[in-house]
Amino acid sequence: MTIDPQPLDPDRALRLAADTLDIEAAALNAVKAQLDQSFVQAVAAVLASRGRVIVMGMGKSGHVGRKIAATLASTGTPAFFVHPAEAAHGDLGMVQPGDVVLMISNAGESQEIVDVLPALKRIGITLIAITGRPDSTLGRHADVRLSSAVEREACPLNLAPTASTAAQMALGDALAVALLDARGFHEQDFARSHPGGALGRKLLMHVHDLMRSGDALPVVAADMGALDVMHVMGDKGLGFAVQLEGRKPAGIFTDGDLRRLIAAGTDLRPLHAREVMRGAPKTVRADALAVDAAALMERHRITSVLVVDEAGALVGALNINDLMRAKVI
Numbered sequence: 001m002t003i004d005p006q007p008l009d010p011d012r013a014l015r016l017a018a019d020t021l022d023i024e025a026a027a028l029n030a031v032k033a034q035l036d037q038s039f040v041q042a043v044a045a046v047l048a049s050r051g052r053v054i055v056m057g058m059g060k061s062g063h064v065g066r067k068i069a070a071t072l073a074s075t076g077t078p079a080f081f082v083h084p085a086e087a088a089h090g091d092l093g094m095v096q097p098g099d100v101v102l103m104i105s106n107a108g109e110s111q112e113i114v115d116v117l118p119a120l121k122r123i124g125i126t127l128i129a130i131t132g133r134p135d136s137t138l139g140r141h142a143d144v145r146l147s148s149a150v151e152r153e154a155c156p157l158n159l160a161p162t163a164s165t166a167a168q169m170a171l172g173d174a175l176a177v178a179l180l181d182a183r184g185f186h187e188q189d190f191a192r193s194h195p196g197g198a199l200g201r202k203l204l205m206h207v208h209d210l211m212r213s214g215d216a217l218p219v220v221a222a223d224m225g226a227l228d229v230m231h232v233m234g235d236k237g238l239g240f241a242v243q244l245e246g247r248k249p250a251g252i253f254t255d256g257d258l259r260r261l262i263a264a265g266t267d268l269r270p271l272h273a274r275e276v277m278r279g280a281p282k283t284v285r286a287d288a289l290a291v292d293a294a295a296l297m298e299r300h301r302i303t304s305v306l307v308v309d310e311a312g313a314l315v316g317a318l319n320i321n322d323l324m325r326a327k328v329i
Helices: 010-034 037-048 059-074 111-123 137-141 163-182 187-192 198-204 226-236 255-263 290-300 320-325
Strands: 053-057 079-081 100-105 126-131 144-147 240-245 248-254 283-285 304-308 314-319
Touching: 010 163, 037 126, 037 144, 037 163, 053 059, 053 111, 059 079, 059 100, 059 163, 100 111, 100 163, 111 126, 111 137, 126 137, 126 163, 226 240, 226 255, 240 314, 248 255, 248 304, 283 290, 290 304, 290 320, 314 320
Parallel strands: 053 079, 053 100, 100 126, 126 144, 283 304
Antiparallel strands: 240 248, 304 314
């Protein structure tokens, strides 16, 4: 195949880009206008299923199907993609009674899809079709039909799947959104399926996962000399020292407090911990989310916070560097 390259025409490129977006936007609006009770039936079929959603599609529809399967799986609906051609050579064993098959095909006549339809029906699954031709072979075999029909493709030749695949993708997203809402799927649920992402770190990581505890805590006695307090602060590297009353934090002395005393010309040598400590140190519960500890630090413009249990006893400390290393902030 020979392609005769043409010099780039910037105005034409921009015009084609705008036309593409206009055509695809019009296609999505057309699909929206076609929504009816079939969509509700599709949602109900998936919710009633005892199994998984198996997504199938050939060519560009297959690529769309992989994305839809991933979106469903990450929003509370167990799903995975099976290639129709591979299904005819053994992968059909992945489909079990009680599953729902979501088949995607614009024309609804791809041979690989037509070939597996009888076997799917024998298994006894519910078949949902996303197709541009509800009267196609796929459409006729489907239990539920969702129309992705578009007037034309965005491709200037009206050949390359563009508007049609945008319509398929949007219908898959709409199905996923309706399902997550029906399941009562929340941010915490989303985070559990995305533990490596930013949202996962924010919603799954707690203070007790990151805090320093035990010998790492810069705890000092009330009668300790101020210079010794400074040594403890330097050794522990948290930027503060804490004095306890029983097991509860009673006072805190920070690097900032030290700088202010030095700037004021205060002689620290005769002073003791109780004389330099500030009362009411900021604390956070060990079972709080790490992101809440970050918000507390930001609100009070501090770089460390004490961690306490439900009784208010000191159990740890958290530094802004701990949050940064965990990529919470």
